[in-house]
Amino acid sequence: MRALIIGAGLGGLACAIACRQQGIDVIILERSPEVRELLEVGSQVQHVDFRRYKDGRLLRSMPFGDDITQEFGAPWILIHRVDYHRILLDEAIHLGAVLVLGAEVEIVSVEPPEVILADGTKLSADILIGADGQWSTVRNAVLRTPISPVETGDLAYRATFTREQLESLGDDKVNELIQKVAVTSWLGPEKHTIFYPVRGGQEFNLVLLRPDNLAAETRRVEGDVEEMQQSYADWDETLLKLISCVPTVYKWKLTSLPELETWTKGAVALLGDACHPTLPYQAQGAAMAVEDGAVIGKLLGSLQNQNSGNDSSLVASVLNLYEQIRKAQTTRNVRGAVMNRKLFHIDDGILQIIRDFALGYAGVTRKSDWTWYSSFRQRQTLGVDVLDNCEKAFEAWEVSFMQQKKTQ
Structure with missing residues (x-):
């Protein structure tokens, strides 16, 4: 199979890596003429401190560090976004993805999946992925109507x-x-x-x-x-x-964006900010895009290993499965960020006093959380094994597909 990915952001690069790991040919089209990011290093978060705006009084210092690793199986890392981008870009290129810079996509076709660039170049593929952010060109083709971000x-x-x-x-x-x-x-x-x-x-x-x-x-x-x-x-x-x-x-x-009814059409799919942008109040925007890309690559690789990856109807079915796997999780995160906005921005008064009192006992892990609710929310976000869920969903889809084939 051949995948054409529009956008070389975090989600697009993660999708490219996942596809190349599965042996899928990848071309990434990026409108920017150059890549500006530089690689440095990340740091493991030890605490998250909440303070009162007026006097800086510490409301809660939530332990992270080894507690996060013990509960969720990996540390919470602080890394500059451009450094993260460079790591993913280097890996995608190392695995054989082809990056085309200065590629301005003007026209997107769903059937068959292809794009026409500003210079007239036409490119086609078995799968087309719209990783082109909130102002997505691919989204308009999937929805057949322009939808712009709202303030x-x-x-x-x-x-x-x-x-x-x-x-x-x-x-x-x-x-x-x-x-x-x-x-x-x-x-x-x-x-x-x-x-x-x-x-x-x-x-x-x-x-x-x-x-x-x-x-x-x-x-x-x-x-x-x-x-x-x-x-x-x-x-x-x-x-x-x-x-x-x-x-x-x-x-x-x-x-x-308003919640979209669909992220896929035929062999075309959206990921990341192109379909579920979020307020930055839950620190999950980049994570969701990367997870989307990983799931798409895993599903397409599983389909290709089934020796039927070039069947356009099966590609469409598997991309629809990707949407089913990811939509509930990403919707929960987007709504969680909206909830956090309300909690963080409370005016001085009785609600603020209650919020600060509850925050004093909240934590990210079971070990540090005395409220139960805070760590429960985090387990819904951080405690999900995305690729394991992906494998199980594909196995169930495959059983259903084989049963349908037998009855035909």
Whole structure:
């Protein structure tokens, strides 16, 4: 089989790797003319700290570290998104995927699965995967009607610091903060912020989330540092110290999609942000895209091993099975992020007091969670063996297929 993947983001590259591991030929079309990411290193999270916005009071320090590994079988790693991208890209190329840069897809055909590029080049394949993000071209072909992302009402300021920049502040609380391999989040009315290390603690990311004030249709602009500072003027002084040394900041409008009725049509399928973009309030956007790609590759490989992989009706059936496997899980994560938005942004008052009290006993693992509910939610997200579920679903599909074949 031959797969044509539109988009060389995390989900597209994960799909390419999974397909190549199964012996499927892969071409990845990426509209960008170059790949800018550089590889460094990730760090294992030891704690996730929640603080009150006004005074920085610690509401809860959730243990991660070995507790996560013991309960879920793998550590929770902090890694710069571009570093993660480079790791996946290198592996996809190493396994033999063909990457075509500067490939602007203008027309997508479902039957047969093929695309026409801006330069007139026509490419066809047995399977076409739309990994082209929220503004997907492939999605319009699958749904037969254009659906554009909708504004969520939130925006994000994003800034990056070097360790040297933060150490030069000479602030004891900032120094204490950067010594920990931890995610720190300040929770406040209508807003929250996240601070965490990347690249082995040599760099730090700061994300500040607040109500959207960007013009309609504007996706990303260079932000006004003074406006950002004023937005958080009455917040914890340690956070204000971090904000004070932001040289430049980018402002991103947060958008999403309505829940789609279908992700597949014939031998064409969507993955990641092309079909289930999420608010960044549950740290699962990239994970969901990568899992989608892994499942698609595993299912197509299983079909190919059945020696019937070039049958277009079977390819369509297996891609529909992919949607069945993934839709409930991703929908739960997207709705979970919306729930977290409400929990994180509660106004001062009785609900905030209750939230803070409950948070003081919450944890990600059974060992650290006294509420039961918090760790239950995490098990639904982190405790799922995606590939094992995939194998079982394919086996059930195969039995059903053989039974249907016997009755014909």
